[in-house]
Amino acid sequence: MKFTINSILLLSAFILVGCCKEKEPAIPYFDFVIYWEGLQEDGSAEADVFDKNWKASAYILPAFDDPNFFSIYLETYTNEGFLREQVAFGALNAMVGKYEIVFDTSKNYSDKIINGVYSQYTDDGDVLYGGYQIDKDYDNVLYIDKVDTINHLMEGRFNLMFDLDEADYDKDLARKVLFENGKFSVKI
Numbered sequence: 001m002k003f004t005i006n007s008i009l010l011l012s013a014f015i016l017v018g019c020c021k022e023k024e025p026a027i028p029y030f031d032f033v034i035y036w037e038g039l040q041e042d043g044s045a046e047a048d049v050f051d052k053n054w055k056a057s058a059y060i061l062p063a064f065d066d067p068n069f070f071s072i073y074l075e076t077y078t079n080e081g082f083l084r085e086q087v088a089f090g091a092l093n094a095m096v097g098k099y100e101i102v103f104d105t106s107k108n109y110s111d112k113i114i115n116g117v118y119s120q121y122t123d124d125g126d127v128l129y130g131g132y133q134i135d136k137d138y139d140n141v142l143y144i145d146k147v148d149t150i151n152h153l154m155e156g157r158f159n160l161m162f163d164l165d166e167a168d169y170d171k172d173l174a175r176k177v178l179f180e181n182g183k184f185s186v187k188i
Helices: 005-020
Strands: 043-049 052-062 070-077 083-092 097-102 113-121 128-134 141-148 153-164 176-187
Touching: 052 176, 070 176, 083 097, 083 141, 083 153, 113 153
Parallel strands: 097 113
Antiparallel strands: 043 052, 043 176, 052 070, 070 083, 083 113, 097 141, 113 128, 128 153, 141 153, 153 176
């Protein structure tokens, strides 16, 4: 069989492209329940989770010990209005830019690195059912794209992957949860 230089180059290009393609995170399918997004009076969020459109209410709270920083909360609820899920990240300042999301509850506030957690609650919202920490091997990011001080509005995007805390492995919960193509809009 005779190979030409062009055939060898073309085959090499295919192999090179195949090797360089970014590896998708390995997340086994889970029948993820979508809960009610709430009233969304202070803001809203949405993302793709297990190929479903996840929607949530959004709001901010100032940091307990530094009013120059705040946290963003994204929450879903039962039809009766009880808390079911909460994604929280902060504390951050209201500056446009990219923020790396990590698991760090030390309250050492930084301009570009912030804490992120995800929690699921029992159906009456008063007991933590599943705790998740940020996946250290994923590029977890939050972008603040717009801060409108005249209309008191902040908009942004996020991609986050969470790992189930080992203490909750015995529960019927996904071991990993990926929030892709997320976006939010919240009053400031």
